[in-house]
Amino acid sequence: MKRTLIALAIILIAAFAYFAFPSPDSMKVVLVGDESGGTAARDKHMLALMEARLQRFADTHQVNVEISYLDASLPRVKLETQIQSFVDDGLADVLLGCGDSSCVRRVLPLAESYGINLVYPGSSEGLFKSRYLIHLGVVANQYLFPAVSWVRKHLGENIFYLGSESARSRMMGRMLSNQLLKASGQTLAGEEYLDTFEELPSILDKISVYQPDVVLLDMCEWLLHPTFVQALRDIKQRKFSLCTDQRMPIVNDLYFVSHYYDHKRNRLNNELNETINGTPNALLSMALLAIDMYIDGWQKQRTNHASEIADYFKGKNAFTAAGSMAVDFHNEGSWHSVFIVHAGPGDDKLLWMSDVLMRPVMFPGLEAPSDWQHNLTIYWRNNRGRWRTGSMNGKPWL
Numbered sequence: 001m002k003r004t005l006i007a008l009a010i011i012l013i014a015a016f017a018y019f020a021f022p023s024p025d026s027m028k029v030v031l032v033g034d035e036s037g038g039t040a041a042r043d044k045h046m047l048a049l050m051e052a053r054l055q056r057f058a059d060t061h062q063v064n065v066e067i068s069y070l071d072a073s074l075p076r077v078k079l080e081t082q083i084q085s086f087v088d089d090g091l092a093d094v095l096l097g098c099g100d101s102s103c104v105r106r107v108l109p110l111a112e113s114y115g116i117n118l119v120y121p122g123s124s125e126g127l128f129k130s131r132y133l134i135h136l137g138v139v140a141n142q143y144l145f146p147a148v149s150w151v152r153k154h155l156g157e158n159i160f161y162l163g164s165e166s167a168r169s170r171m172m173g174r175m176l177s178n179q180l181l182k183a184s185g186q187t188l189a190g191e192e193y194l195d196t197f198e199e200l201p202s203i204l205d206k207i208s209v210y211q212p213d214v215v216l217l218d219m220c221e222w223l224l225h226p227t228f229v230q231a232l233r234d235i236k237q238r239k240f241s242l243c244t245d246q247r248m249p250i251v252n253d254l255y256f257v258s259h260y261y262d263h264k265r266n267r268l269n270n271e272l273n274e275t276i277n278g279t280p281n282a283l284l285s286m287a288l289l290a291i292d293m294y295i296d297g298w299q300k301q302r303t304n305h306a307s308e309i310a311d312y313f314k315g316k317n318a319f320t321a322a323g324s325m326a327v328d329f330h331n332e333g334s335w336h337s338v339f340i341v342h343a344g345p346g347d348d349k350l351l352w353m354s355d356v357l358m359r360p361v362m363f364p365g366l367e368a369p370s371d372w373q374h375n376l377t378i379y380w381r382n383n384r385g386r387w388r389t390g391s392m393n394g395k396p397w398l
Helices: 002-020 040-061 076-088 101-114 140-154 167-180 197-210 226-232 267-275 282-301 306-313 369-382
Strands: 026-033 064-071 094-097 118-120 133-135 159-166 190-194 214-218 238-241 254-258 317-320 323-327 334-336 339-343 349-353
Touching (some): 026 040, 040 282, 094 101, 101 118, 101 133, 101 167, 118 282, 159 167, 190 197, 197 226, 267 282
Parallel strands (some): 026 094, 094 118, 159 190, 159 214
């Protein structure tokens, strides 16, 4: 009798759990990117590939996949209204996308307020702390630190740093000046941040006067603009780009660091080349991985709960078009191989690669996370409540 009652209780509990917490029978995904401004073309390309991958899964497995789009370039009030409407309509199980960390800084606080995960495929300055952020790209300690070490050894000690007017570039400039160079008693030959395109000629004049060994570039948004790329060709010094997510334009004496290398013997890389209408890069590789990992987790766990999605990603490893990677167990980013490459008119030339997967470290160096957050807040206030600005001919471009 006792066993019968216990068995009946178990059945009732199981039945309650089944009906009270049903497994989702459809995916409700929000793809995030800029729909206007200088980064819109990049993000639209990324989101189109992500949508195609989701649609292929839906067609193959007869699963209903509902895809919505969040325009991260909207003003904050409109952005919040759009997310609110997705939540109210039950369409926001997860946010996937963002082409750069400025987008993450606009979207993540809203995702946190609604308890939704943001799976971000790009790189960043590595100054995030959120249980709702799943960061698949590299962070500063994985690319800035080895890049500066390699540059000083192979290209010269006299470095001119040129960044965009963004929180990312400003914070990495701080890491460069206050940590990486200060430890060895070195200083930058010059440090400039491009806000308006019309400032560029005077910056180029400074570079010509200072005659640095190398110009260290963190101008990822501007590298998307052909006029800036043309101006970059006028810099006679060797140039080293920290823009890990994109392929470099053809510019003389240009080196770059990335967690993606176009390896012809990597089967997945060859498949990526065939899939992409354009040039493959780290951002697109990680964007497709974000979709694949989310699909895999959804199939195995049949859950849309934020904490369970995040737990599934932790520690997951994969072999991708960019090589091996693994999501950090402590949600601090992702482990990656890192490459230093010389970009040429033909095939890129691999010059250095990490021996092992490099561990991500958020808030690197000697400054505490609270100090970094303080510096970020000051930047945001001084920059009129924006994480990035840029204009051409008096009109906002970024």
